[in-house]
Amino acid sequence: MNALNVTEYVQTLGLQAKVASALMASASAAIKNVALRSLASQLRAQAPQLKEANSLDLARARAAGLAEPMVDRLKLTDQVLETCAQGCEQLAAMPDVIGEIVGMNQQPSGIRVGRMRVPIGVFGMIYESRPNVTIEAASLAIKSGNAAILRGGSEAIESNRALALLVQQALQAAGLPQDAVQLVQTTDREAVGQLIAMPAFVDVIIPRGGKGLIERISAGAKVPVIKHLDGNCHSYVDDPCDLDMALRVVDNAKTQKYSPCNASESLLVARAVAPEFLPRIGAVFAKKQVEMRVCAESMALLAPISGAKLVPATEQDWAEEYLAPVISIKVVAGVDEAIAHINRYSSHHTDAILTRDHLHAQQFLREVDSASVMVNASTRFADGFEYGLGAEIGISTDKFHARGPVGIEGLTSLKWVVLGQGEVRG
Numbered sequence: 001m002n003a004l005n006v007t008e009y010v011q012t013l014g015l016q017a018k019v020a021s022a023l024m025a026s027a028s029a030a031i032k033n034v035a036l037r038s039l040a041s042q043l044r045a046q047a048p049q050l051k052e053a054n055s056l057d058l059a060r061a062r063a064a065g066l067a068e069p070m071v072d073r074l075k076l077t078d079q080v081l082e083t084c085a086q087g088c089e090q091l092a093a094m095p096d097v098i099g100e101i102v103g104m105n106q107q108p109s110g111i112r113v114g115r116m117r118v119p120i121g122v123f124g125m126i127y128e129s130r131p132n133v134t135i136e137a138a139s140l141a142i143k144s145g146n147a148a149i150l151r152g153g154s155e156a157i158e159s160n161r162a163l164a165l166l167v168q169q170a171l172q173a174a175g176l177p178q179d180a181v182q183l184v185q186t187t188d189r190e191a192v193g194q195l196i197a198m199p200a201f202v203d204v205i206i207p208r209g210g211k212g213l214i215e216r217i218s219a220g221a222k223v224p225v226i227k228h229l230d231g232n233c234h235s236y237v238d239d240p241c242d243l244d245m246a247l248r249v250v251d252n253a254k255t256q257k258y259s260p261c262n263a264s265e266s267l268l269v270a271r272a273v274a275p276e277f278l279p280r281i282g283a284v285f286a287k288k289q290v291e292m293r294v295c296a297e298s299m300a301l302l303a304p305i306s307g308a309k310l311v312p313a314t315e316q317d318w319a320e321e322y323l324a325p326v327i328s329i330k331v332v333a334g335v336d337e338a339i340a341h342i343n344r345y346s347s348h349h350t351d352a353i354l355t356r357d358h359l360h361a362q363q364f365l366r367e368v369d370s371a372s373v374m375v376n377a378s379t380r381f382a383d384g385f386e387y388g389l390g391a392e393i394g395i396s397t398d399k400f401h402a403r404g405p406v407g408i409e410g411l412t413s414l415k416w417v418v419l420g421q422g423e424v425r426g
């Protein structure tokens, strides 16, 4: 496809999505749920074909030397497909919020005023090479009565093509327009440039990705954007703290998976507990070959651990999202310094305090300026499914419209409805 063809191609997707969005907005809850259940059963029935398509992506990624955590997120295993299928079924079982009217109140004039939840229309989404996101985004689009144009990462193109075909078949089987969910079939990045510049067809753009993507979006977007950006997430071990609990939680937050945006990239430790806690967590990281980028005080406490990969931290490390077996570690005076450090260096995605002090916990919740703030829990919980949303579009690092894990409500807006009986304004 040349540049002109890409432009025309994406515009066609936009036009088709716009037409489909009107039909989706008026579709009944029952029909949308039929589509979701049909998609779930097809994900199970077609698992061998989906894994075959996925194996093409995996072979290409490995040949290109993609890092192991990134290969891991590209995989469509039986377990990943089953989780996707269950997610569709859970969404189907959830109440339909479209058309729901809230806050209806009678005014002195006699009119009754409330707000109705409606789909946004068409959303365009650009996301990483994680094929299960295609199903999460498609199923949320269906349930919320929107149309979606999906542009997944290029390493996942074969998997995404196979998944998008199933989604369109499920839509058709339910009598819904198949263009309600369309995949951008080219990996040419020109398509992204076009997708973000079509206000006539696309109501909102949802980018999930790192700094390169956001630069492109900031430079070219002509429609509103809900940013889902990098996660430089912190775990802060306070004084006083249950250090056995902190050990479990920090280990999970860093090492359960290295690629997700909600993995902790930075560990802060209160000075009073550092001599006891740092050697213990350092031994865990050493065993798992996690490189530690450390402040001078941490270095002195961690140096005796055999096999520890220790590197003096630079200023850049405090702001870094590694997405790899690497963590930055800093000793701080206490909760005030921890909060100040987090507000300076965090990407405002998810940050956690591990503490026994109720007032410190309350202070952390109030003062840390991030989309999710947690007490005594792993940052890895920042996830739509874990928050009870059924599925997630991603984790918004914006403050407006939607913040943190975005589910059905984030894909809707509230319009005013006014019910009268012939009242006129005096």
Ligand SMILES: NC(=O)C1=CN([C@@H]2O[C@H](COP(=O)(O)OP(=O)(O)OC[C@H]3O[C@@H](n4cnc5c(N)ncnc54)[C@H](OP(=O)(O)O)[C@@H]3O)[C@@H](O)[C@H]2O)C=CC1
Residues within 6 Å of the ligand: 126, 127, 128, 129, 151, 152, 153, 154, 155, 187, 189, 192, 193, 208, 209, 210, 211, 212, 213, 214, 216, 227, 228, 229, 230, 231, 260, 261, 321, 323, 393, 394, 395, 396, 397
């Ligand atoms: N907040 C959230 O919900 C999430 C955030 N992330 C963040 O994403 C990043 C990791 O994923 P990674 O794959 O490296 O992210 P990238 O930003 O490299 O890629 C994400 C998507 O954006 C596209 N893209 C990237 N740069 C450009 C550009 N200049 N022009 C057009 N398209 C572009 C990619 O396309 P192509 O395939 O062509 O490279 C891909 O589809 C991390 O920072 C992570 O925290 C990830 C998941 C969820």
Ligand SMILES: N[C@@H](CCC(=O)OP(=O)(O)O)C(=O)O
Residues within 6 Å of the ligand: 073, 128, 129, 130, 259, 260, 261, 262, 380, 382, 383, 384, 392
């Ligand atoms: N909310 C998701 C994280 C999604 C995410 O960050 O994905 P990725 O960056 O592709 O590994 C989860 O915890 O599963």
